[in-house]
Amino acid sequence: MGTGKKKGKRTILFQKCPYITGASSVVGEKEGEGPLGRYFDIIEKDPMFGGTTWEEAESRLQNQAAQKALKIADKAAGEIEYLVGGDLLGQLIATSFGIEDMGIPFFGVYGACSTMGESLSIASMLIDSGYADNVMALTSSHNSSAERQFRFPPGYGNQKPMAATWTVTGGAGIILSSGKASKKQLKQMMGYLFTEKTEDCQLRITGITTGKIMDYGIKDSMNMGAVMAPAACDVIKNSLTDLGIKPDYYDRIVTGDLGKVGKEILLELLDENGFDIEKQYMDCGMEIYDEDFQDTHSGGSGCGCSAVTLSGYLLKMLFAGEWKRILFVPTGALLSPISFHEGNTVPSIAHGVIIERE
Amino acid sequence: MGTGKKKGKRTILFQKCPYITGASSVVGEKEGEGPLGRYFDIIEKDPMFGGTTWEEAESRLQNQAAQKALKIADKAAGEIEYLVGGDLLGQLIATSFGIEDMGIPFFGVYGACSTMGESLSIASMLIDSGYADNVMALTSSHNSSAERQFRFPPGYGNQKPMAATWTVTGGAGIILSSGKASKKQLKQMMGYLFTEKTEDCQLRITGITTGKIMDYGIKDSMNMGAVMAPAACDVIKNSLTDLGIKPDYYDRIVTGDLGKVGKEILLELLDENGFDIEKQYMDCGMEIYDEDFQDTHSGGSGCGCSAVTLSGYLLKMLFAGEWKRILFVPTGALLSPISFHEGNTVPSIAHGVIIERE
Numbered sequence: 001m002g003t004g005k006k007k008g009k010r011t012i013l014f015q016k017c018p019y020i021t022g023a024s025s026v027v028g029e030k031e032g033e034g035p036l037g038r039y040f041d042i043i044e045k046d047p048m049f050g051g052t053t054w055e056e057a058e059s060r061l062q063n064q065a066a067q068k069a070l071k072i073a074d075k076a077a078g079e080i081e082y083l084v085g086g087d088l089l090g091q092l093i094a095t096s097f098g099i100e101d102m103g104i105p106f107f108g109v110y111g112a113c114s115t116m117g118e119s120l121s122i123a124s125m126l127i128d129s130g131y132a133d134n135v136m137a138l139t140s141s142h143n144s145s146a147e148r149q150f151r152f153p154p155g156y157g158n159q160k161p162m163a164a165t166w167t168v169t170g171g172a173g174i175i176l177s178s179g180k181a182s183k184k185q186l187k188q189m190m191g192y193l194f195t196e197k198t199e200d201c202q203l204r205i206t207g208i209t210t211g212k213i214m215d216y217g218i219k220d221s222m223n224m225g226a227v228m229a230p231a232a233c234d235v236i237k238n239s240l241t242d243l244g245i246k247p248d249y250y251d252r253i254v255t256g257d258l259g260k261v262g263k264e265i266l267l268e269l270l271d272e273n274g275f276d277i278e279k280q281y282m283d284c285g286m287e288i289y290d291e292d293f294q295d296t297h298s299g300g301s302g303c304g305c306s307a308v309t310l311s312g313y314l315l316k317m318l319f320a321g322e323w324k325r326i327l328f329v330p331t332g333a334l335l336s337p338i339s340f341h342e343g344n345t346v347p348s349i350a351h352g353v354i355i356e357r358e
Numbered sequence: 359m360g361t362g363k364k365k366g367k368r369t370i371l372f373q374k375c376p377y378i379t380g381a382s383s384v385v386g387e388k389e390g391e392g393p394l395g396r397y398f399d400i401i402e403k404d405p406m407f408g409g410t411t412w413e414e415a416e417s418r419l420q421n422q423a424a425q426k427a428l429k430i431a432d433k434a435a436g437e438i439e440y441l442v443g444g445d446l447l448g449q450l451i452a453t454s455f456g457i458e459d460m461g462i463p464f465f466g467v468y469g470a471c472s473t474m475g476e477s478l479s480i481a482s483m484l485i486d487s488g489y490a491d492n493v494m495a496l497t498s499s500h501n502s503s504a505e506r507q508f509r510f511p512p513g514y515g516n517q518k519p520m521a522a523t524w525t526v527t528g529g530a531g532i533i534l535s536s537g538k539a540s541k542k543q544l545k546q547m548m549g550y551l552f553t554e555k556t557e558d559c560q561l562r563i564t565g566i567t568t569g570k571i572m573d574y575g576i577k578d579s580m581n582m583g584a585v586m587a588p589a590a591c592d593v594i595k596n597s598l599t600d601l602g603i604k605p606d607y608y609d610r611i612v613t614g615d616l617g618k619v620g621k622e623i624l625l626e627l628l629d630e631n632g633f634d635i636e637k638q639y640m641d642c643g644m645e646i647y648d649e650d651f652q653d654t655h656s657g658g659s660g661c662g663c664s665a666v667t668l669s670g671y672l673l674k675m676l677f678a679g680e681w682k683r684i685l686f687v688p689t690g691a692l693l694s695p696i697s698f699h700e701g702n703t704v705p706s707i708a709h710g711v712i713i714e715r716e
Contacts, residue, residue, distance in 0.1 A: 005439075005489050010463055012489050053700050081363075082568065090448030090507075091694035092468050096571060096705045105368055105568035106707060107476060108692075110450050110466040118465060122480065129487040131363050131370050149448075149696075210440065210463035213454060334466075336449035338507075342411050347454045349464060 010209050010235075011242035011352075017204040018127035018176035020355075021134070021185045022073025025312030026065045027304070028143065028169030034289045039312040040170075041068055047144065047169070054154075055093055058142035062087065062098030062171045066138055069173030072188040075134065077102045080175070082126055084119040085138035086110050088146055088167075088303055090336070098140070112332025113228075113257050114211065115139040116172065116307040117351030120328075121208040123176050124353075133178040140171030141302030150221070150337055163223040163261045165285055166296035170304030172311035176205065186319070193320045202358050203318050209239035209352035213334065221333075221340045225262020225298055228331035231350040232258060233269040235329050239352045240275060247277040251323030254314060255350075256306035256330030257285035259298030284309035284330070306330035318357045328353045368567050368593075369600035369710075375562040376485035376534035378713075379492070379543045380431025383670030384423045385662070386501065386527030392647045397670040398528075399426055405502065405527070412512075413451055416500035420445065420456030420529045424496055427531030430546040433492065435460045438533070440484055442477040443496035444468050446504055446525075446661055448694070456498070470690025471586075471615050472569065473497040474530065474665040475709030478686075479566040481534050482711070491536040498529030499660030508579070508695055521581040521619045523643055524654035528662030530669035534563065544677070551678045560716050561676050567597035567710035571692065579691075579698045583620020583656055586689035589708040590616060591627040593687050597710045598633060605635040609681035612672060613708075614664035614688030615643035617656030642667035642688070664688035676715045686711045 003015040025040040032043030042064060049060035062085075070077060083104040087094040092108050099106065111118035119137035126132045144154045146167040152158045180202050187194045214231040232255045240247065247253060258266055263283055270277055284306040285299030310328055317323050331350040340346070361373040383398040390401030400422060407418035420443075428435060441462040445452040450466050457464065469476035477495035484490045502512045504525040510516045538560050545552045572588040590613045598605065605611060616624055621641055628635055642664040643657030668686055675681050689708040698704065 007491075055696055055700065086468060088449075089694065090696065091446075091470065091692060093692070093694040093697045096692040097697075097702070100571040100573050100705045103570055105570050107480065107568065108468040108707075110444060110468050112449065122465065125483060125487060125489065129483060131483065133365075210465065212461055212463050213458040215458050334449060334451070334454040336413075336447065336451040338413055338448065339451045339455075342413065344455070347458045349466075 009242040010238045011207055013207040014124060014128040016128050017206045018124050019180050020174060020203040021177040021181040022069045022175030023189050023311040023315050024065050024068035024072055024173045025308040026061055026068060026171045027308055031168055031170055031288060034294060036288055036313045039316055040308060054142060054145040054148055058094035058140055058145045059097035061142060062094055062140035065140060065171035065173045066099060069136060069175050073175045073185055077104055080104050080134050080136050081132035082135045083138060084109060084122045086115050087139060088112060088141050089149060094140055111349055111351060112334055113301055113303050113305060114330040114332035114349055114351045115303040116310060117330040117353050120353045121210060121351055124205045124208060127176050127178050134175060136173050136175050138173045139303040139307045141167050141304035143167045143169045146302055160297060161222050162297050165224055165257060165259050165298045165301035167302035168288060168300045168305040170308035172307035174311055190316060190319050193316055198319055201319060203315060204356055204358060205353060206356045207354040209235050211235045211350040213347045213349050215345050215347040217345050219345050221335055221346060223261060224301060224333045225259040226265055227333045227346045228348040229258055229262045229265035229269060231348040232266050232329050232331050235350040235352040236270060237273050237275060239327060247275060247280050250280050250325050250327045252282050252326040253277050253280045254282045254284060254326055254328050257301035258283050258331060259285045261298050318355060325356045328355060367600040368596045369565055371565040372482060372486040374486050374536060375564045376482050377538050378532060378561040379535040379539040380427045380533030381547050381669040381673050382423050382426035382430055382531045383666040384419055384426060384529045385666055389526055389528055389646060392652060394646055394671045397674055398666060412500060412503040412506055416452035416498055416503045417455035419500060420452055420498035423498060423529035423531045424457060424460060427494060427533050431533045431543055435462055438462050438492050438494050439490035440465060440493045441496060442467060442480045444473050445497060446470060446499050447507060452498055469707055469709060470692055471659055471661050471663060472688040472690035472707055472709045473661040474668060475688040475711050478563060478711045479568060479709055482563045482566060485534050485536050492533060494531050494533050496531045497661040497665045499525050499662035501525045501527045504660055518655060519580050520655050523582055523615055523617050523656045523659035525660035526646060526658045526663040528666035530665035532669055548674060548677045551674055556677055559677060561673060562714055562716060563711060564714045565712040567593050569593045569708040571705045571707050573703050573705040575703050577703050579693055579704060581619060582659060582691045583617040584623055585691045585704045586706040587616055587620045587623035587627060589706040590624050590687050590689050593708040593710040594628060595631050595633060597685060605633060605638050608638050608683050608685050610640050610684045611635050611638045612640045612642060612684055612686050615659035616641050616689060617643045619656050676713060683714045686713060
């Protein structure tokens with residue numbers, strides 16, 4: 001459909017598609033023991049990350065992710081013109097303390113677990129428009145700070161239904177640039193996957209499809225998959241329709257944290273709309289933990305879930321040439337500790353980001 | 359400095375400066391009784407806005423502001439391509455429920471009381487870049503939902519120090535467009551101020567200066583003015599320096615909610631940096647309430663404070679030709695209910711938006 005955005009469409013195709021020049025992933029011990037463990041940059045065994053409260057732990061985790069992304073991109077904080085990011089905690093408090101020492105102009109965003117999608121969307125626009133040459137998208141979640149905020153203090157050890165997900169302890173920073181990734185940057189991003197064959201490849205964000213808030217009236221905060229499936233369906237359907245393409249244009253269509261329950265609902269909803277994405281479909285929440293051995297019920301969730309899976313694993317698969325194109329669709333459940341105690345429904349949103357290898 | 363953003367600068371000057379084609383202001387009874395009362399579109403006497411909880415009250419307030427902005431701009435929700443907004447409550451819950459029925463692609467942002475500045479910044483970029491023709495920036499705060507979240511349930515009637523501010527019950531929607539405001543839109547925005555002389559005037563956002571997080575180590579959540587003054591200073595200083603202009607380029611330099619205490623600190627900080635803005639200076643928090651009769655201590659605050667003062671009053675002064683240019687710098691204190699109970703400092707941020715009459 002050409003670059004830009006056509007009237008009545010939800011998808012923007014970029015003209016100066018940003019390059020990915022840095023990507024970091026920092027996770028906790030449990031995530032490090034999962035199936036994607038070997039792809040993550042840092043596996044921190046101390047759940048407090050050296051801090052004294054769970055909130056401070058998450059700030060330190062997010063700061064580590066930001067610093068690691070800078071290191072991988074071989075850049076100083078002063079070279080990053082904007083930072084776009086946020087987290088799950090009220091008033092984005094993990095982010096405020098996580099980045100305050102970096103001195104980077106900041107757009108704070110909230111999209112619950114879809115935050116990496118929203119951050120990458122805004123960061124991409126900053127590059128495509130020529131406003132900036134280097135922008136970082138950053139997000140995190142921490143199992144214990146999330147449990148404390150949304151559910152019960154972790155020490156209570158309360159039981160969860162099988163539809164519930166497990167909040168990922170993880171943070172990721174992704175640096176987008178107007179210029180190509182250097183050989184050094186590629187090497188640092190790919191690690192041991194870097195070969196002669198991959199040294200010239202580049203990953204670019206070629207488009208975005210912005211979500212709107214969906215609310216199917218579900219009130220069960222322990223069944224986020226069901227809550228978020230309609231938002232993912234809305235974005236995937238509109239993205240494919242806007243571009244006039246079929247699901248097989250992509251090697252993978254990847255949602256954030258629908259988990260086992262949400263997956264089934266999404267596939268059914270898309271099927272009702274005439275789209276069969278079963279062959280391409282992947283969900284970060286179902287990849288990050290081992291279903292049989294890690295006791296995480298429906299799968300992983302949290303801003304960090306899709307962020308570290310993208311930054312640590314999906315980007316490496318693209319770099320390595322396993323896939324050529326993915327549609328990354330992290331999903332967020334827009335509930336607050338107050339809203340569900342007041343018996344409200346849980347609205348949701350998703351943000352679509354198209355990433356292609358060239 | 360030409361359009362775009364120069365390397366090492368914090369200010370973007372737009373090439374296709376967005377026009378303001380709709381602006382609404384909805385406030386509570388107390389704000390309606392204040393000095394700016396006659397400038398607001400809707401003064402709602404029911405503090406619950408017809409809802410059953412304070413959070414629902416704020417959602418309804420925000421929805422009213424969005425609907426009124428559409429009405430003033432004579433547009434249907436479907437014509438707005440993006441909505442950029444947020445509020446003070448954890449997980450932006452007032453916004454999620456406030457806009458979920460509107461079906462507009464949504465970027466949720468959090469900048470505490472600077473939210474209207476951040477929303478207008480991103481909304482302006484969406485228009486300037488050609489991604490969209492019509493975007494709404496939206497925000498709100500409600501005194502009782504904020505008190506309940508950050509301090510004590512309103513029913514306790516607890517006492518506050520004189521440095522504390524009063525959270526404004528108010529919401530505003532501002533619609534930015536790629537094309538000029540029509541005579542009808544101008545008439546609806548200006549109300550009784552509309553005259554033959556004003557019927558051809560247009561307001562445009564010509565640039566933005568993005569803030570970074572500042573933290574001077576202050577821990578007193580009852581003295582937000584002192585917390586936020588450094589963030590305002592940083593943005594004003596950088597905006598003037600980037601553009602190589604003096605404060606008298608502007609008819610007004612307007613901060614969000616520094617109040618009496620923050621004002622003195624800001625003027626002193628800027629003076630130390632060689633800028634005297636005393637003649638141009640105005641603070642929304644000091645304009646919205648009557649210092650002598652409304653018992654609001656240091657002044658107004660909250661996302662709604664700067665948003666309704668801009669939308670209801672400042673824009674009208676620009677439209678009416680009282681002023682030609684303003685630098686709007688709403689400020690936000692980035693604390694959470696948890697962070698101050700854990701004894702943390704209060705970081706802050708500000709976002710600068712240049713609005714000019716042509």
